[in-house]
Amino acid sequence: MNVLVLMLTVLNCLSKASERTFPRIVPSQLQFLEYTNLTVTCEGFFNDMIQWRVLRKDEKRNRRTSCNKNTDAFGACHIEALYPSDSGEYWCESDDKRRSERVQVTVTVTDVILESPVRPVTVGDHVTLRCIKRKKLKPSTKFDFYKDGVHVNTSSTGEMILHNISLSDQGLYKCNVSEKGFTKENLLQVKAVLLELPDRPVLEGENVTLFCRDKMAASNYTTFFYKDDEMIGNSSSGKLTLNKVFKTDEGVYKCQTSEDRESEEQWLAVRGGNSFSTSDVSGVTHFNMFYLSGLIALPVLLFVLVFIYKKYKGPPVTNEEDEAKYTALTKRDTSLYHELKPPNSTC
Incomplete structure (x- = not known):
């Protein structure tokens, strides 16, 4: 188990x-x-x-x-x-x-709030902001949205969609419902740089490549890679390879381009070399299937053997029945012996 x-x-x-x-x-x-x-x-x-x-x-x-x-x-x-x-x-x-x-x-304690992304969004994404009221309130037909204190949109549905978002869309947003006033402001963060890490924890001894892409930079730019806020290397190709990683390579990574834009931080997890690999998981699966099959089959086999044994052994015989049969057999054998015994036999 x-x-x-x-x-x-x-x-x-x-x-x-x-x-x-x-x-x-x-x-x-x-x-x-x-x-x-x-x-x-x-x-x-x-x-x-x-x-x-x-x-x-x-x-x-x-x-x-x-x-x-x-x-x-x-x-x-x-x-x-x-x-x-x-x-x-x-x-x-x-x-x-x-x-x-x-x-x-x-x-x-107010009756209206602004719903916006919790995490930074990426350039090119579509982002929806929602102005939400308590359910008990009467429906509203006018919702006003503001960015950095400036009115940017009016909606009848309570939603504002930002299409193909850019860095200029970053800022403080709030909404207003005429009869209930303004919400508090939320910061919408926009990132143009993406850091790509392996989609799983890596094992010690593996080679790990980090990829950094700036969606708004020119074709030629330099990328700087950081671990725990300390620079560990730079590249003109947007990638950095960590050869034969160890547990000490585990940490928080980010990248920054020569355009002075940086990515969101990400955690790289490193497991010990004796951790399970995908092939190990397959082996464990086969082992468990065999083990579980045995646990299920054993009680069934024992039941069948007991049933067969009882069926062919016949009903049990009590001690009284054994004694009676033995006594009858002894008397019959004794009579037969006396009939057949030679006249001069001393036995």
């Missing part, structure tokens, strides 16, 4: 995309109405073999605290009913003090 659980864990790890350094917010938004619920999880934070907890900064007391009521609890944090006091920065942290990026969550 332990082997089966380990196998499923490995499969789950291999199916994940590149591990990121942002906590996951559910629902995916930064503003929340009072009394609604919130879940903060760190799936893919560093790697699945490291325990992590969700922490937050208490804005009122200006101190950090655990998101969970049990301060020693690891894993996701779920808040069933939000209050303004739950506003603040949320992040993930492991036992060895590795930290993710921080996400600013705002809980408001």
